[in-house]
């Protein structure tokens with residue numbers, strides 16, 4: 001069974017429950033959210049916005065799913081850019097209770113395959129806070145390589161923070177070209 005699938009409006013109640021239950025767990029790794037985000041109505045608005053972007057070819061918004069089909073998190077390709085770039089940004093979160101079993105690693109593997117095989121992209125970029133070792137391990141297990149450190153790159157938890165940039169290109173033979181050594 002795939003470890004991710006396209007999000008639907010029917011996912012709003014479960015996602016609202018997950019973001020509420022994981023509010024403290026996710027807060028250090030995410031932008032600040034308004035209180036509405038933690039409600040079913042807020043999740044529905046967010047899903048509809050994501051599906052509208054998807055319809056325009058600008059994103060691939062998915063949910064992470066467990067072996068029994070239950071929704072356990074989100075995994076998204078955002079900012080799909082075509083032309084000479086053929087690139088997108090990867091983002092994800094997994095409910096704390098579902099962690100440590102390889103579900104995020106599998107979901108990243110599956111959305112990566114979709115990005116290259118179905119969407120025809122050339123490259124994915126994923127940015128982590130410098131101290132987000134679990135996320136860096138998910139990326140490393142999927143073949144992403146570190147390409148640099150960007151100072152004050154993302155406003156996470158209300159503060160502009162440094163990020164480690166990672167990329168994966170569709171042809172593994174190209175992966176090492178210019179990549180920063182660890």
Ligand SMILES: CC(C)(COP(=O)(O)OP(=O)(O)OC[C@H]1O[C@@H](n2cnc3c(N)ncnc32)[C@H](O)[C@@H]1OP(=O)(O)O)[C@@H](O)C(=O)NCCC(=O)NCCS
Pocket residue numbers: 025026029092093094095098099100101102103104105106127128129132134135137138
């Ligand atoms: C980042 C995040 C997704 C990582 O979650 P995770 O549970 O460590 O990742 P996985 O689900 O892939 O599980 C991997 C762990 O399960 C273990 N594992 C157990 N069974 C496994 C299996 N069958 N396959 C793969 N890994 C398995 C792995 O060894 C690994 O542990 P390790 O890194 O200590 O070696 C999660 O911590 C999270 O959502 N954090 C908050 C939000 C966030 O940081 N998002 C990313 C922003 S850049």
